[in-house]
Every structure is written in structure tokens, then in C-alpha cells.
Amino acid sequence: MSKRKIPITPYIFIAPAIIIFLLFIVVPAMEGFLQSLFTRGIIVRQDIPALRSRFVGLFNYQKLVSDPRFLTAFGKTILFTLTTVPSIIVVSLSLALLLQEKIHGVGIARAMVYWPSMISPIIIGIAWRWILGYDTGILNYFLTLFHIDKQPWLIDNARAFISVIVVSIWAQTGFFMVIFIGGLNTIPDSYYEAARIDGANKWQQFLGITLPLLRPTTLLVLVLSTINAFKVYQLVTVLTSGGPGRATAFLVQNIYEEAFSKPLSVGYAAAQSVVFFFVMLLLSIAQFKLSKEESV
Amino acid sequence: MKSKKVLIGFLKYLIVIIVSVIFFFPMLWVVISAFKGESELFLNPPRILPVHFTLDNFKSGLKFGNFTQYFVNSAYVTITSTIITVIISTMAGYGFAKFKFPGRDVLFIGVMATLMFSLEIIMIPMFLTLKGYGLINTFIGIIIPPAATPTGIFLLRQHMRSIPDELLEAAKIDGANEYQIFTKLIVPLSVPAISTLTIFSFVWRWNDYLWPFLVINDDKKRTVPLALANFVGQYAVRWGDLLAMTTLSIIPTLIIFLIFQKYFIKGISMTGLKG
Numbered sequence: 001m002s003k004r005k006i007p008i009t010p011y012i013f014i015a016p017a018i019i020i021f022l023l024f025i026v027v028p029a030m031e032g033f034l035q036s037l038f039t040r041g042i043i044v045r046q047d048i049p050a051l052r053s054r055f056v057g058l059f060n061y062q063k064l065v066s067d068p069r070f071l072t073a074f075g076k077t078i079l080f081t082l083t084t085v086p087s088i089i090v091v092s093l094s095l096a097l098l099l100q101e102k103i104h105g106v107g108i109a110r111a112m113v114y115w116p117s118m119i120s121p122i123i124i125g126i127a128w129r130w131i132l133g134y135d136t137g138i139l140n141y142f143l144t145l146f147h148i149d150k151q152p153w154l155i156d157n158a159r160a161f162i163s164v165i166v167v168s169i170w171a172q173t174g175f176f177m178v179i180f181i182g183g184l185n186t187i188p189d190s191y192y193e194a195a196r197i198d199g200a201n202k203w204q205q206f207l208g209i210t211l212p213l214l215r216p217t218t219l220l221v222l223v224l225s226t227i228n229a230f231k232v233y234q235l236v237t238v239l240t241s242g243g244p245g246r247a248t249a250f251l252v253q254n255i256y257e258e259a260f261s262k263p264l265s266v267g268y269a270a271a272q273s274v275v276f277f278f279v280m281l282l283l284s285i286a287q288f289k290l291s292k293e294e295s296v
Numbered sequence: 297m298k299s300k301k302v303l304i305g306f307l308k309y310l311i312v313i314i315v316s317v318i319f320f321f322p323m324l325w326v327v328i329s330a331f332k333g334e335s336e337l338f339l340n341p342p343r344i345l346p347v348h349f350t351l352d353n354f355k356s357g358l359k360f361g362n363f364t365q366y367f368v369n370s371a372y373v374t375i376t377s378t379i380i381t382v383i384i385s386t387m388a389g390y391g392f393a394k395f396k397f398p399g400r401d402v403l404f405i406g407v408m409a410t411l412m413f414s415l416e417i418i419m420i421p422m423f424l425t426l427k428g429y430g431l432i433n434t435f436i437g438i439i440i441p442p443a444a445t446p447t448g449i450f451l452l453r454q455h456m457r458s459i460p461d462e463l464l465e466a467a468k469i470d471g472a473n474e475y476q477i478f479t480k481l482i483v484p485l486s487v488p489a490i491s492t493l494t495i496f497s498f499v500w501r502w503n504d505y506l507w508p509f510l511v512i513n514d515d516k517k518r519t520v521p522l523a524l525a526n527f528v529g530q531y532a533v534r535w536g537d538l539l540a541m542t543t544l545s546i547i548p549t550l551i552i553f554l555i556f557q558k559y560f561i562k563g564i565s566m567t568g569l570k571g
Contacts, residue, residue, distance in 0.1 A: 006397065014388045233416055276417050
């Protein structure tokens with residue numbers, strides 16, 4: 001057999017996937033970069049002045065830096081990320097530690113905690129909107145049982161923001177708990193036995209063995225949950241619709257509204273997407289670097 | 297000393313129960329509420345269980361809008377898209393796992409890099425591209441683009457790498473051609489990975505909101521999540537109907553979850569799978 005001959009079979013096997021990626025990822029991605037340099041609307045017709053697409057260079061990017069709507073949405077997304085991500089790590093790791101123990105019925109508890117990860121964010125939003133209602137919501141009813149005043153969960157700015165954070169943590173905890181349990185299972189029992197013989201208590205075992213050996217898993221959870229937090233959109237759509245006012249309008253919603261509800265703003269929305277992409281790219285590079293460090 | 301142990305054990309149980317309730321109750325509350333009549337639904341203070349158990353919400357919900365149609369649409373999109381995903385990923389996984397060819401590693405890294413371009417990020421240019429292809433408002437527009445998933449290809453490739461090369465060599469010596477090796481040897485040996493991907497893909501597609509949201513604007517072509525979100529967007533939310541339709545829409549995922557629960561949780565803890 002001649003080694004020089006380029007085999008054709010493998011290309012046939014990977015072709016369908018590669019073609020879809022080219023048509024539906026590579027083309028739109030390039031289109032995004034390209035259109036961010038233009039001022040244009042959804043429909044472009046060069047013969048009608050109002051629908052013309054004009055090359056404006058980096059104008060859209062200059063506009064971004066001083067656009068209060070974009071900056072507010074961006075800031076809110078960062079605030080949202082900085083609050084949800086640490087909470088998700090703490091809550092899902094705590095539950096992993098609690099529910100990895102071999103006590104009776106723990107499998108059912110694990111399944112119950114995981115269950116929200118199986119449901120669409122749309123449905124989670126509907127469920128919580130129903131629970132958090134002011135007059136008829138069950139949560140406010142429970143509060144009155146403890147003689148606490150009803151709270152305007154989705155009506156007041158700050159409470160709506162907190163609600164989105166809490167529901168978002170609730171929705172993702174199960175998924176990340178399962179990843180943490182996977183990580184915990186890779187730590188050999190003999191390490192803990194040795195520590196016990198040396199007289200280490202549970203807390204010392206956690207700090208000395210569990211936490212350091214769990215570092216790769218924690219990093220994975222950190223990066224995945226950060227990316228999820230930056231992309232938050234679907235849950236908010238039904239829970240608060242970005243409201244009240246624009247109290248819970250995050251980056252993705254802002255980009256979408258920019259493109260579809262304002263005239264000649266598609267190029268500008270594309271520029272926002274490009275900025276968004278670079279944030280994601282930085283996060284992915286950080287993940288890659290950290291995981292490399294890990295394997296050294 | 298012994299009573300202290302018992303107390304800690306009891307406290308642990310208590311916490312486990314409280315945690316389970318916190319995570320399970322919200323969806324259960326939706327289901328319970330769906331069986332309540334209009335007057336009971338808005339009772340203040342509310343009652344936990346319905347006094348008059350009724351199916352009215354389900355009947356009126358299915359009539360309102362075209363919910364029967366939306367369920368048919370969702371089933372069609374979910375099933376076809378999952379079949380395509382499984383075929384494409386199995387083929388690509390095999391190509392990447394068992395062949396050496398120029399550009400293989402670059403292409404594979406390229407495939408994995410597409411993970412960064414999730415739809416949230418390229419929503420606007422994606423809309424323009426699909427519009428250019430004439431795929432806006434078509435089922436193809438929500439079936440084909442998300443069918444190729446890097447996660448699926450990765451899963452299949454990892455699995456197939458563990459199939460010994462000697463098996464393939466032996467089949468070649470016996471005169472099997474590439475097509476036969478793939479269908480008679482590789483596919484049967486990859487059933488565990490294929491099933492995992494099938495389950496995941498089904499859940500991803502059934503729950504998917506963003507693709508239909510971007511592509512579909514014809515009412516008759518809406519999928520269930522899109523229709524439900526639209527329901528909420530209306531000025532006066534029809535809670536009875538909404539809760540009933542929400543309850544119906546979680547049945548397929550609930551069934552899958554109950555059957556494949558162990559499988560599922562194992563798959564995630566091993567690979568960190570996410571669509």
C-alpha cells in the first residue's frame with residue numbers, strides 16, 4: 001500500500017458534520033464580524049435610501065463604549081455572574097458532599113435535586129413566576145404563615161434581580177452537583193483513612209484532601225457556570241421579561257432588542273455580539289490555561 | 297457519645313429532606329395547580345391540594361392556541377433532529393477516532409472550538425445567514441443547524457477510540473468494506489455511547505427555545521416551549537391553561553428521566569456533557 005495516497009473514506013465520514021459547521025457556525029460567525037462594520041437594518045435594499053447598508057468601519061464599536069443601555073446591560077450581566085457563580089459552586093459542592101454519603105434514600109434526594117436540570121429554562125421560569133406571584137403566589141403565603149410581610153418579588157427592582165439570581169442557582173445546582181459527585185468519587189478512600197489515623201477531623205480532611213484534589217472539577221464548574229451566567233436569557237424571558245423596567249435586562253436580551261426593535265441597528269447589535277464573543281473567548285482561554293497548569 | 301451520633305444522623309436526614317423539598321416542590325406545585333379550577337387557583341390564602349379535581353385546564357389549554365399542533369411540531373422536530381444528530385455524530389466520531397488523514401487534528405480542534413459560538417452569541421448573524429439561505433420560518437431551520445453538536449462528536453469519538461484496531465483489521469482481512477465495517481462492527485459496538493447521545497439530544501431538542509424563537513414566526517409552526525413563552529408574554533396570563541400545558545410538556549422528559557436516571561447522572565459526572 002502506498003503511504004502517499006490520501007485516503008478519501010475518513011473525509012466522507014466527517015463530511016456531514018463539517019458541512020453543517022461550515023454553513024451554520026463559520027459562515028454566521030464571519031457574517032457577524034463583517035456586519036459589525038456596517039450600519040444596516042434587517043432588510044437591506046441599496047435602491048431605497050432608508051434601507052441602505054453603509055460601511056462605517058469601527059463606528060459601532062466606538063458607539064458601544066458610550067451607550068448607557070449596553071453598558072448597563074453589560075454591568076448587570078457581570079453583577080449577575082459575580083453573584084451566581086460563587087453561590088452555585090458553594091451550594092452544589094455542599095449538596096454533593098451531603099448527597100454522596102451512603103445513607104438510605106440518598107439516591108432519590110439526588111434525583112430530586114437533579115430534576116430541574118432536565119427541564120427547559122422556559123418551564124422553570126413559568127413555575128417560579130407562578131410561585132413568586134404577589135397575591136396568589138405560594139411563597140408569599142408561606143411567608144405570611146411565619147408572620148412575614150408579602151414581598152413584591154417580581155415587581156420591585158432589587159427583589160426581581162435577586163429572584164432571577166436565586167432561581168438561576170436553583171435551576172443549575174443539580175447539574176453541577178452531579179459533576180462534583182463525579183469528582184469526589186475519583187478521590188481514593190485510602191487518603192481519608194490515612195488522615196483519620198493521623199487524627200484529622202472532618203473539616204481538616206475537607207481542607208487538606210477534598211478541596212485540593214477537587215481543584216480540576218471546581219475549575220470546570222467555575223468556567224461552565226460563568227459561561228452560563230453570561231448567556232442568561234431564556235429564564236429571564238418568562239420570569240421577568242427583563243423587567244420591571246429594565247432591571248433584569250441582560251446582555252443577550254439587549255443584543256436581541258437592539259437588532260429587532262430598532263431601525264438600522266443590526267450592525268450595531270452584531271458589534272455587541274463580537275464583544276460578547278471575545279469575553280467568551282477569554283473565558284475559554286482561561287479554562288484551557290488552567291487545565292494545562294493542572295496536568296503539569 | 298452514641299446519642300450524639302444519632303442526633304447528627306437525624307439532623308442529616310432532616311437536611312436531606314428539606315433540600316429535596318426545595319428542589320422538587322416548585323415543579324410539583326405547577327402540576328398540582330394545573331388540576332385546580334379557576335376559582336381555586338386564585339384562592340387567597342391558597343390551599344395546597346385541589347378540593348375539586350378538574351381536567352378543565354387541560355381541555356381548554358389544548359383548544360386555546362394550537363397546542364395539539366405545537367406538541368406535534370415539537371415531537372417532529374425533536375425526533376428528526378435527534379436521528380440526524382446521532383447519524384452525523386456517529387459518522388464523524390468514527391472518522392476522527394479510527395483514521396489518520398491530513399488535517400485531522402486541526403479539523404477536530406475546529407469542531408470543538410465551535411462550542412464557543414453558542415446561539416446566544418451569534419444570534420443576530422445567524423438570523424441573517426438563515427434568512428439568506430431561505431430557512432426562516434421552516435422546520436429545516438430548527439432541525440439541521442443544531443443537529444451537528446461538538447459534544448456528540450466528542451462523546452462518540454472518545455468511545456470509539458476504545459474499540460481495538462485489531463478488530464477492524466480482522467474484519468478487513470475477512471473482506472469487509474468500509475461501509476460494512478461501520479454498520480456491522482462500529483455501530484453495534486458503540487451502542488452505549490449512541491444511547492447516551494440519543495437521550496441527551498432528545499432532551500436538548502425537546503426543551504429548546506432559542507432556535508425556534510429565532511427561526512419561527514408562523515403560529516402553526518411553533519414548538520411547545522415557544523408557545524408557552526408566548527403564552528406568558530400576553531397581557532393577561534391565562535394561568536390555568538398555562539400550567540396545564542406546562543404539565544403536559546414535562547411528561548416526555550420526566551419519563552426519560554425516570555427510565556435513564558442512573559445512566560444520565562453517570563454520563564454527566566464522567567464527561568460534563570452539556571448541549
